[in-house]
Amino acid sequence: MKKKYSLFFILLILHLVACQNDDFQIDFNAEKSIDANENLSQLIARATQNTTGRDNFIDQSSATKIEFPYQLRINNNEFIPLNSDDDYQEVINQLQELGNNYTIELKFPLEVSLVNYETLNVTSQENLEIITSAEQNQSEINCIEFIYPLQINSYTLDNELAQTRTFSNKAQFYAYLKALQNQNGFFEFSYPIQIIIENNSLSVSNRAQLEDAFLNLQASCFTPNLFEPLPIISQFEDFILNETFIISDFTEDGEDETEDFENFEFTFHENNNLSIFNTQTEINYLGEWTISTDDDEIELILDFSNSIFEEIEEDWKLVEFENISFTLQDDNDFLTFEKN
Template identity: 35%
Template sequence: MKYLYLFILSVLFTSCQNEELFEQIEENTSLSSKGELSKLISRLNQNPTAFDDFIDNSNSLSLEFPFEITINSEKTFSISQFIDYQLLIEEISALTDYSVNIGFPVEVSLPNYESVILKNKSELDAIIASVEGSTEIKCLTYNFPIQINIFDTENSVSTRRTIQNEAQFYNLIKNLRQNNGFYEIIYPISVFVDGESESLTSNIDLKTAIQDLDKDCFNPSLLTNKSSRISRFVAFITSGEFIITTYTNDEGENEISDYEAFRFAFAPNNRITVENPSTVGSFSGDWDIEIDDEQLIFDLDFEGSDLLDELDEDWIVQGFANPNKIILRDTDSSEENTILIFEKI
């Protein structure tokens, strides 16, 4: 009977411990490692890997200095310090299309700060395919060290950790995420936002500080500035004539036969000239280009033709200059079936 009594007390004690622990981790101060704010924190702390995605075509890794690349199999660039990227960007920005060949062997680093030496392109492709991509957030940094409480729900205990740098913070959350772990940041903490010191006293403060960052802080690629993307697109579409090679409606039906005779010319003054040699007919319209929610939007507005009016849309640019096509998707198509492809002739 005594042993049964002790067993019941033990169960009750453990149950109370678990209840107290779950009360702790359900408070506003605790965070799930799989939650929205934890994802933002991970992006703040990860090793920067997306800024050079215009070279390695991946936000899963970054190339470590020094390395060499060749543009369009013609011009070689040696990158040994950050300032060397500027000449490369100026070269690429002047091109409507470009290909990059990376010189091997090359050292790369991953979001978790691990470094790997790759011997050839096959190894590069393999590691890009195996590593989960992650896009860092700039402009906000922690003033380390900071204190973290880690909750172990299985053993009903919590432990205090001192975090000294971004790598430790990133890998802590990554490891906790494997078991859906919980943790707590001990506030107040000090952060730097664009070099200015701020004191944060809660998770709400931290989330607000991240969400209030400038849009450019969420776009780490050195080549994804608006003027560069738009100028490259404009240079491509205004440098020749185009035909339509694919047009599928929102039901996935191919209607290319209605449009294959048309010839399109996009002028720098935002006018469109359309010729139909088979009927000696001509039409006109207007085009515009903008960036909305980080997507390139191509607006077409035709005049004088019911058939061409079907193409009057704000189109998402899914690709261009690869090498001679503009691939468009209707922004209003929930099924993503409406595809329009122009090809330069």
């Protein structure tokens, strides 16, 4: 990248010297300068943008941040007041207990802010969805911070303007970076600059050190969402693992065959082992279970060592699971297990 820009910056420096008066000259250096549209600039912008990603589990979007205070409720229960990020823990605790069986309802009106820090009043869920679908969807890098004030030198190709600017906060810096991108600009920091990475202060003396700082960030720095539900397939596996179930309903081609299995208890063990106990005869049986996906559908594959279970030895598609039961389907056959 440095070789690519060397000739350009030599010409650029000569052009600036020729175009600027004696009172204002900026000597751009190819070792320091950053194209406002290159990857490093994009990373810097994500580190200075509004923190719109932390509440993704609430608004399902990195385009907006719901501004405090506001209220929400889970599964039509009482509204929970939220005044700061600390209050999210109560919400997260409830969602973890519910698995995937929950709905979140926001209380309107409320205020949201966008990636560029602009704030908007929102009057309804429909209004919020319109905003999130129309605005830029970009999550922040959440563990690197620039220390302000921060000074940069910049040059824009579109209007051939060279400037030295000082920024007192990240909202100002972000806005200027976006303007430089639109104007095909370049910029360089007035080194050294100070940054904080995961609460540790670091002095940066050149572009290479800054690139290394971003390169060495943990993967978690790029996923600021405070809560990420497990994939449905993992939730279902956790739901059945080491639990004992009975068959509460079995319908085969429209016929109720539940009584064929009314005395059996099924326990889903680790390593895909399945044990079956007949509570009437006290005989134990063995089987295997496997969870997979097919065309984005979750399948529970049941395999038994005894022919008395051949009616339910199928590749079942998961219909739903909630509270204490889950329902499976294979064409016109339906099978429901309920926790014992």
